[in-house]
Amino acid sequence: MSPALPAPTLILALGNPDRGDDGVGQAVLHELAQRGGLPDDVEVLDGGLAGLETCLFLQDRRRALIVDAADMGLAPGEWRALEVGDPRLANERRPGGLHDAGLQEALQLAAALDTLPECVTIFGVQPQSIEWGLGLSRPVAQAVPGVGAAIQEWILQDKDGYGDGEDPDHR
Amino acid sequence: MANPSLRVDVHHITRVEGHGNIVVDVQNGQLKQCDLEIVETPRFFEAMLKGRPYAEASHISSRICGICAVGHATASLRATEKALGVEPSEQTVLLRKLNFHGEILDSHILHAYMLVAPDALGVGSVIPLAKTAPDVVLRALRMKKLAGDLCAAICGRHTHPIAMTVGGFSHYPTTAVLQALRDRLVAVRADVDATIELFQKLKLPAFERDTEYIALHKDDEYCFIDGRIVSTDGGDWPIEKYREVTNEFLVPHSTAKRTKNQRPSYMVGALARFNVNYAQLHPKAKEAARALNLSPKCVNPYLNTVAQVVEIVHCVEDSIELADRLLKTGVTWRSPVQPPRLTGEGVGACEVPRGTLFHNYVIQDGWISGANCIIPTGQNLQNIELDMRALVPTILDKNQQEITLALEMLVRAYDPCISCSTHMLNVRFE
Numbered sequence: 252m253s254p255a256l257p258a259p260t261l262i263l264a265l266g267n268p269d270r271g272d273d274g275v276g277q278a279v280l281h282e283l284a285q286r287g288g289l290p291d292d293v294e295v296l297d298g299g300l301a302g303l304e305t306c307l308f309l310q311d312r313r314r315a316l317i318v319d320a321a322d323m324g325l326a327p328g329e330w331r332a333l334e335v336g337d338p339r340l341a342n343e344r345r346p347g348g349l350h351d352a353g354l355q356e357a358l359q360l361a362a363a364l365d366t367l368p369e370c371v372t373i374f375g376v377q378p379q380s381i382e383w384g385l386g387l388s389r390p391v392a393q394a395v396p397g398v399g400a401a402i403q404e405w406i407l408q409d410k411d412g413y414g415d416g417e418d419p420d421h422r
Numbered sequence: 423m424a425n426p427s428l429r430v431d432v433h434h435i436t437r438v439e440g441h442g443n444i445v446v447d448v449q450n451g452q453l454k455q456c457d458l459e460i461v462e463t464p465r466f467f468e469a470m471l472k473g474r475p476y477a478e479a480s481h482i483s484s485r486i487c488g489i490c491a492v493g494h495a496t497a498s499l500r501a502t503e504k505a506l507g508v509e510p511s512e513q514t515v516l517l518r519k520l521n522f523h524g525e526i527l528d529s530h531i532l533h534a535y536m537l538v539a540p541d542a543l544g545v546g547s548v549i550p551l552a553k554t555a556p557d558v559v560l561r562a563l564r565m566k567k568l569a570g571d572l573c574a575a576i577c578g579r580h581t582h583p584i585a586m587t588v589g590g591f592s593h594y595p596t597t598a599v600l601q602a603l604r605d606r607l608v609a610v611r612a613d614v615d616a617t618i619e620l621f622q623k624l625k626l627p628a629f630e631r632d633t634e635y636i637a638l639h640k641d642d643e644y645c646f647i648d649g650r651i652v653s654t655d656g657g658d659w660p661i662e663k664y665r666e667v668t669n670e671f672l673v674p675h676s677t678a679k680r681t682k683n684q685r686p687s688y689m690v691g692a693l694a695r696f697n698v699n700y701a702q703l704h705p706k707a708k709e710a711a712r713a714l715n716l717s718p719k720c721v722n723p724y725l726n727t728v729a730q731v732v733e734i735v736h737c738v739e740d741s742i743e744l745a746d747r748l749l750k751t752g753v754t755w756r757s758p759v760q761p762p763r764l765t766g767e768g769v770g771a772c773e774v775p776r777g778t779l780f781h782n783y784v785i786q787d788g789w790i791s792g793a794n795c796i797i798p799t800g801q802n803l804q805n806i807e808l809d810m811r812a813l814v815p816t817i818l819d820k821n822q823q824e825i826t827l828a829l830e831m832l833v834r835a836y837d838p839c840i841s842c843s844t845h846m847l848n849v850r851f852e
Contacts, residue, residue: 300581303536304567310560363552364559 258294259313265298266319272378272391276318282399305357314370321375328390333373430826444829456811460676471793476502476785484582491582492525493774500770501781502588506761514590517576520744522646523737524572529775530730533837535562538727541831542624561613568606575599589759604745614738618710621731626724631812633805634685635694638773644702646773652698655684661771664780668796680804687804690777692729707736723809724835764788776837799838806836
């Protein structure tokens with residue numbers, strides 16, 4: 252019994268919505284659902300706190316776009332298109348730890364397994380707060396439509412990344 | 423002798439959860455110091471539980487550990503249920519067992535494949551292992567994902583479950599979800615067989631030190647939840663008498679309490695369960711133990727990982743049988759059993775991946791007024807240290823790097839969760 256191949260394009264949200272702005276990925280998925288019109292070959296997935304199992308989500312894809320909160324020292328709500336290996340994705344608390352592996356460890360493992368899609372882009376959104384609590388901060392909530400629009404453009408243009416900025420039109 | 427004087431100082435041992443150090447000092451061939459220092463900050467969960475309503479206890483205490491969240495929640499619920507006189511239904515008991523197997527599988531697969539196999543295969547970590555043996559790592563990830571999905575289907579999510587509640591569940595898996603999980607458990611048997619083959623090939627150190635092995639026991643099943651406390655040295659205690667077994671004490675170089683029973687230390691975890699409860703293992707797990715050359719009573723702590731592989735077989739096979747029973751009767755919505763009283767004291771005990779876990783609550787008018795949690799790694803620390811003290815004199819002919827690796831592998835074999843016990847690893851040669 253061999254499972255069917257997954258959709259070639261993956262939009263993957265990571266993060267914990269119980270921790271404030273860490274739920275930005277899930278909010279972006281909600282924004283994409285409201286916008287509608289995603290092509291059939293695009294799968295949208297809420298990975299939550301997937302850890303190393305993120306490798307399995309990425310396996311057998313042509314391209315993947317991952318949305319997650321990332322502390323990049325920017326103003327809250329600013330976002331950046333990051334490449335695999337970007338040091339801003341580091342798990343500062345436990346570098347290299349496997350008991351609470353984060354996105355960077357999963358991407359390292361996928362690279363070692365040679366299962367990374369040809370194109371992987373991470374949309375990192377600067378959080379204001381990832382303390383316990385539901386709901387996004389105002390600046391991060393205001394960034395969500397822009398991130399959604401940029402993802403739609405990324406899908407349609409089949410591009411592998413964007414320049415920096417809050418608004419893709421300003422890149 | 424190659425090392426008449428030697429100082430090992432591993433500051434923060436890697437590939438374990440939490441922070442600990444190994445310090446070894448040998449002078450003129452004499453072992454002067456051999457300590458396992460625990461340097462994590464105590465976490466005060468018992469104090470956090472005091473003053474909270476009983477229904478919150480399992481949600482708060484599951485935060486003690488992101489790996490054993492289901493285990494802590496289960497021990498917590500059993501403590502509360504016993505305090506308040508709640509008898510869960512058979513359906514709840516079966517679902518809890520299935521849920522529990524998911525967590526044991528998830529943790530054991532991570533430990534055996536990601537943390538121990540790299541040492542035995544002579545690679546530094548799982549990343550080079552992924553390059554040289556991607557099929558091995560992908561297999562581990564597949565198996566881990568099934569384990570996590572099993573937990574999520576039953577308790578809402580694996581890490582910090584949300585659907586487990588006093589007296590039952592607040593969510594139930596549909597028949598279709600349960601059937602799909604059952605099919606995936608059957609399909610994963612091929613990966614389980616490959617896991618046995620892998621560990622047949624791995625060479626682990628041949629160190630032996632006899633100790634007291636303690637585990638929960640039931641006569642009619644390989645026990646993970648409830649039961650009685652049983653020792654390989656003889657002795658059988660109701661779980662309410664856990665303090666007579668754990669006898670906690672302090673040492674200056676550790677922020678975690680130590681325990682001892684009939685000897686200066688005892689061991690809990692997969693190897694202890696295997697030694698105490700071999701007769702209750704699933705027949706296929708016994709077959710796996712034979713294939714892996716593991717038989718009770720095994721006194722090589724490095725083989726704790728092999729006992730974990732045997733438990734992987736047991737949990738997969740028992741999960742299939744539990745799923746079959748649930749599918750036969752059908753899982754139906756039932757409101758959680760309500761407590762007949764709101765005041766009392768209870769002890770919950772479970773065999774979580776790293777060993778026996780106790781939660782003890784005093785509840786008054788529905789509010790927790792006292793709590794005590796004893797974590798498996800805390801119970802193993804003294805045994806690890808005594809293993810280290812027995813091991814070092816036998817390996818002084820090796821170089822410092824080899825001695826350090828042997829000590830790190832020994833500590834890792836216990837699959838310690840130091841964050842939880844303070845509530846390890848860094849070897850310092852001095």
